[in-house]
Amino acid sequence: MWKEVGDREAGRIRPRSFASRIRSHRVASLQLSNRKDIVTPHRGAVNSLQVDLTEGRYLLSGASDGSAAVYDVQCPTDYEGAGLVAKHRHLFVVDKQVEYGHKYAISSAIWYPIDTGLFVTGSFDHYINVWDTNTTQVVINFKMPGKVYRTAMSSLATSHMLIAAGTEDVQVRLCDISSGAFTHTLSGHRDGIMSMDWSTSSEWVLVTGGCDGAIRFWDIRRAGSFLVLDQSQTQFGRRPPLLEKTFMKGLETRALSSGQSSANGRATQKKTNSGSGVKHLSSSRYLRKGAQRLHPGMMSSHSRATAHYGAVTGLKVTADGMYLLSAGSDSRLRLWDIESGCNTLVNFGAMRLQTGKPIQLAVSDDSALIYVPCMTSIKALEMWSGRTSMTFRGHYESVNCCWFSPQDQELYTGSNDRQILVWSPSVSYSEEVDDGNRKEQISVVPPPPHLGRRSVLWRLGFFVEFREIETCKPFNFCLEGLEEFRRIQF
């Protein structure tokens, strides 16, 4: 660690790689946090978790008792045991008592991706509610034909405000918040839809997984699905088998996308990637299925290919938008190359997944680790080797959902035992450095939220130094004590 800082100061390593090294180091040391307790007001299983995408500060949870709650994961509400344990109590909770509140279990709770002023909950009482965070009242609700399993909003969308809803019904519905009406129904699945996710490379592409075992890709601007994943179509590893015709093009696009996605945040992707994703996806489709002469819209709607035996319970598109991770009730985890639509045949080993409920998967921000709820534990799997790198045990009943917060490198998990657990890097990564006669305690601690992402705190003895995370240049210092950090104005 200290060596890396030295290297960075000497300019031997690039700022970006320095930051990613620190991050990956922290991610590798995740463990159950003793310092951070999230106290849930829920009286039922926690089904859905999401930290807001704008500030990375507010955690939204939806539970089986029909309640949803929001917590501040940065600032604790109170302390226990002389400041040893920080308690994060809910900022507010909405439940049955609120007007138009959900009567039955909330299966999915998501933030409005643009800001934290709205959040959306889908419930087994057939309703999707859009809530105003500040008044904690329902703004709009949508009546669905059946139980709502999953709702999703595109994090990239700039031209639409659609909530995609997967229900017991065979059709996927898109609800428009701005008009309060359904804009589309996407039909093609033969059974209810348990899981869905928006593409992270195109705002128009939606991925849905049904109880019929199919994973379908939809371009919401057209009718019908344009791609159905087939588990029997396989490829080994990252790269698809090179076809002569696509060789040059494939190489080009992949180089482009990997360059953009590996270290950039979402914000940069939003600007550059939004238009191009669909284009090359569609082009690859044409190339692959060129022989068939069908109406482009109806091309794969009759396909009965399945991605899993049994229902598809979880879907997650990686942050770079290139790969799709799916979990099925056949207790398999599959990694798909979105571009080729092939199963990459990564062996994730034998595991047991919850079959009756949709599960929420998480991927670390550099797409190296996948977090999968496996019954009472959470497994961290390496994406390309499929090896289990860590197993997080702490829950006493089946885990339903997990959420990885890329900003704090923390993992939040919700389970049937009503707990939300925080898995954080072992606090204050520290080394002892001999500096002359004096031993200095130097550590990096996550910066307080109001300092922004661009800072790292160096603790040197009693002094705490603030440095830019990119350049490692010190820009301020103060005496130790977290309370004091907050009072300093920058």
Next chain:
Amino acid sequence: MEGEGGEGGAGGRKISLLIEKATNSTAQEVDPRLFKAIKQVVRSSDDQVRFSVDALMEKMKKNHSQVRYLTLLIIDELFMRSKLFRSLMVVNFDQFLSLSIGFRSNLPLPPPASIASRLRLKGIEFLEKWNDSFGLHYRQLRLGFDYLKNTLKFQFPNRMENAVRLQRERLEREARAKEILIGKFQTLTNSFPLIKNEIESTIHEIGECVRIVHPEEDTHRPASLVNDESAEEFRSSSLMQIRLAALREGEKLQENSENKAVFDMLRELYKLLVSRHLPVVQDWTSVLVRVEPADTKTRDSLLKEFIDIRNNLLSLKKRCERLGLSVNIFANEEDEDIWEEGKVEVYDNETTGKFDKHGGDISLTKVEKTLIENSESECCKAKAPRRDTLEHADDSSDSIRMKKKLLSEAPVVSWGSYLDNWGTKRDALANQRGLELESHWGRVDHDAVIPAEKIAELNVQASVYKEHLGEIQPCLAPLANGSLCQRRDLKICPFHGPIIARDEEGNPINENLSTGEESEEEAISQTADFDVDDELDLQKVAEKLAKQAVKNVRTRDNEEEKKQKALKKAKVRAHNEAVLKKAAVASTSRSEAIIEDVEMAKSKKTLASMLKKKVTRKDRIAEKLLNSRVTDTAIRQLRQGEEASYRENYPNQW
């Protein structure tokens, strides 16, 4: 690295061996020596802690509650001591909890059930303890505790809260007691003058009474004192003492008809003093000592007053006792109407020597008994010829002593019509009843005589058997569970044979010897009492001793013979069994193994034997009654009965 690994492996083997040994027992506790050894090994290095965690978790997975229980005890010990151990344990804490508490319905605790329940209780207790002491540092502990308590609603012993509650209750109780005391104190401060007045009036009255009686005494005393002084010069000290005692006797006021009223009054007052005022004063003093009021001054003054009063009362009491009042009072209290004092005194010189150790009324009943016995023994004279001869002794004191002796020995004969003809040897006329029954049923022989022998035969004393109503001694033979048999039988306990004297642990005290000694002692005492010739006595004793010796030798011989017989029998039996077993085992090899197992189990209580379910009576009955054939027939019979009754009731409905 290799060397290290090898060393580690060896260390690991050592600790796992120790743990294996410690958990492989049927005891309730881990062997303390092994415990110590484990602790010592674990303390030696961090690696050992790691190995021990692995080994212990391995043990916890064993499908036997006893093993898990002992492992849990070891884990608790190490958990409370080692930080590293804790941090390693909590990583897999949910598994540990499911193995120790068995909260998952698909993973119940293994048999035996009794130990499994103990294991669960202990596990819950430990979890609470750990959570109390380390919960703050380990999220997993908090989570587990919270889950079991709030989600599964397990009942925790709640040590801390209980302690707090007990403390609070105690404080409350103390406060209440204090309040009551203060209330009492308040009432006392109000009523003190009243109490004081009452007591003082009593004291005053007693003083008056004493003064009334006293003047008589005053006339005697100076003279006697003068006598004393003049006599002092020429009398020896012993005589002097006798004289003083006599004087003191004389000093005692004698109750007579003149001062009877005064004495009665005095007695009353004394009673009042002892039974009422003294306890009251005592009570109030204790209240005053305990109470802590706002104004200590009044308390102190009151206390002082009470102590004064008490001293006053005590001195008064002493004085009264010197007047000889106390004895009278007790006599009056105890037997006012049963016996008059005078009658007791008649027999006093006879009885006191023997019965003075008993209380007053018991002695009275004794006296009564002796009275009756006296009268009876005169009736029984003919029956006891030996005593008869002895009665004619000239010496009066001797005869009295003899009489006493006889009386104490004489049997009590119940009264009956046979006493009419006691000792007579006359024939009796059969038809001399004064009623003339002239030729109603034929001729009457007026001179018919019943011979004396016949009468004696008819008048044989009939005595109804009376059960001996003494306490029947318990058998006291040692039982398997460590206690003594409490069965009370007269002579033979159906389980433990004849009832014999046993010591505290239930071992029989050697009966033969003790009885021999007793009889000897008896003999000696008898001889001493009867003043028989010493030489004769000695001879007797010698004879007895010889007899005893012979007897002892014989019994020893008998025992040896018996032992040899039993040995022979056992040999024969063992041989028979072995032959039978061989025959049975010859059939299959599996049965052989089973038999070996059985033998092992028999030889020692092992972990495996704990798992074996004991077949109870209930099981056997259930096996007989609940098998399918029996239930089917029962159902069929019931149905048949129903059908029959239905057919009978509704014969015409088709």
